[in-house]
Amino acid sequence: MDKMKVTYEVMLGLAAEMVWDDALRKQRSEKLYMEIDKALATGDEVAFRNLTDELKAIN
Known part of the structure; x- marks a missing residue:
């Protein structure tokens, strides 16, 4: 039972890390899109x- 509990906790930790990474990637993508729009508006190639x-x- 202890080995199963440890495995379950590791799996939960990995799932949480995947969710966190996805949230950070989405946030950075949104910021990049805004900065790209500004660069286009100002003509900064x-x-x-x-x-x-x-x-x-x-991506």
């Missing part, structure tokens, strides 16, 4: 390219 590269990397 370098920032646009850097931001879109980062967005591609996290």
Whole structure:
């Protein structure tokens, strides 16, 4: 029973980490989209390219 409890706790920890990672990735994506919009509005091609590269990397 103890081994099963440890396994269950490890699985819960992994699931929580996956949820956390997904939330962080979504938050960063939203921020990147906003920054990309600003770069487009101001005509900043370098920032646009850097931001879109980062967005591609996290997706």
